[in-house]
Amino acid sequence: MIEEDLILTANLEQADDFYADLLAAHENLSKDESDALNARLVLVLANHIGKRAILKQALAAAALKTGEDSA
């Protein structure tokens, strides 16, 4: 089922622009403010994705676990 799979190939539109936006969002923030922003961003994106199976794969991918099974 394709929609149940996390996309791990390049999928960003204008990747460099997105990365610059991400850095800009953190500019002039303290470490605590940046941590809070990252946390809010994770929650906003997670809600957009919605599907638990994909989010589990994303958590495993972010943990740099190898292999398909997020267990």
Added chain:
Amino acid sequence: MNKIFEVPLYPYARHADQDAPAPVRRKVVVIGAGPIGLAAAIDLAQQGTEVVILDDNDKVSFGSRAICFAKRPLEILDRLGCGQPMVDKGVQWNVGKVFFDDRQVYEFNLLPEEGHKRPAFINLQQYYFEEYLVNRVRELQEQGAPIEIRGRNKVSAIGTHPHHVTLEVDTPEGPYNLEAEWLIACDGAGSPTRQMLGLDFVGRVFEDNFLIADVIMEADFPTERWFWFDPPFNKGQSALLHKQPDGVWRIDLQLGWDIDKEREKRPENVIPRLQAMLGEDVKFELEWVSIYTFQCRRMEQFRHGRVLFAGDAAHQVSPFGARGANSGLQDTDNLCWKLQLVMDGKAPESLLDSYDIERIHGADENILNSSRSTDFITPKSEMSRVLRDAVLDLSEQYEFARPLVNSGRLSVPCTYDGSPLNSADALDGPERTRPGSSCPDAPLGDGFLLDKLGDKFVLLTIDADAPDVIEEEGIEVTRLALSIKDDKTLALQERYLGKLESGVYLIRPDQHVAARRPSYDDNQFRHAIRRAIGKE
């Protein structure tokens, strides 16, 4: 001021058992006249079983204690003949407000599902709850039911035997011996019964203290639930304000684990905290203050031969979600019909092992939910606090974050998925009424479905044929024949049929679904009945 909890409700009176030359053997003895012990005794007495409740006290609970009673327990109380006074007295609310730090982040309306006789929940002080249960005991006694409460009867020793239990009971006039065929221990989180039998109580997932205060206010606060995360008047902790009957407000302030309880309880320390919470101008009177300590844990088994544990004696959870007394009532709801069948010789003793399986499933669900609430309310690491605060900050602006805010997931009935009493689901119907589920209510003209189910095995047919009575292994199952035409609101159809035209449900005496099929099949339903009483 309300002094209901200072008047003896079941004062000590000498009983003939104390003068008997040899210990008298009673059918069932219940230890503890709290909400759970009283409910168990009423349930059995309604079936005509002799039951004696022993309590070391003679009064209702001191202070409000358990205050939130959910729909399923109210439905159980209807079956026990005392739901109405609770609902009449209780406070109903639908609006809740969530505060974070010094501001309100959002407000919600529960908008409970229509088509149920009982509300999602009511707030009612435990002392009223117990008083109404005792009133029901008195009513049953007047009708000749063999039920009695013995106040100031403290069990000091218990002996277990294959076919009975022996008890040593202390009274103001000295000790006596008593025997019971079955013993139900509902003696609370500190259960002396559990300790006397040297039984485990494992878990300790979480520990915390709460300052609990009943306050009488002159201010006209709305009937809403207010919950604070990390408020200025209780930094790093939570606070809850809930309305109870008689203009009494319940305030719960989380204190953390490592505190000086005696110091925290002193009025000179309590009053400034409450004043900061309620506002400097608000005049209030403290009715009751207590420190409540909890741990999340349960016994490994609730059944130990002829001794059965229920309520807090068997399992303890955090107060978030009101899963204490509410789950205890579901324990006795599950236990009493099984015990009755075993005592009547209609079911094997092993049926009682399904009490263990089903209610441990319930206890684990409650511990999981209340632990998650606790993790949200009291973050255990720096990053879990960052994430928690992110949820709360987002919830102020975006609706999507609000379901993540966890100030307690309110007690809902446990579905006994995988129970050995269930038959395989043979109906492609709604999830919520699969085998193991507690039956959702539905309006039927001028009445409600659950009142018609009662407390015996029922064969519910919706637009399907079946015999009016089936008898199997001494169990009489009566048909309740309904049509979707009986309910103009379509709740019956939506909850029991979904897209199907007909359905037949075998429903247990505790109003949980044992089996369901699109039509009546004699052989299959006889199997299902045997299975539901532990004979298959």
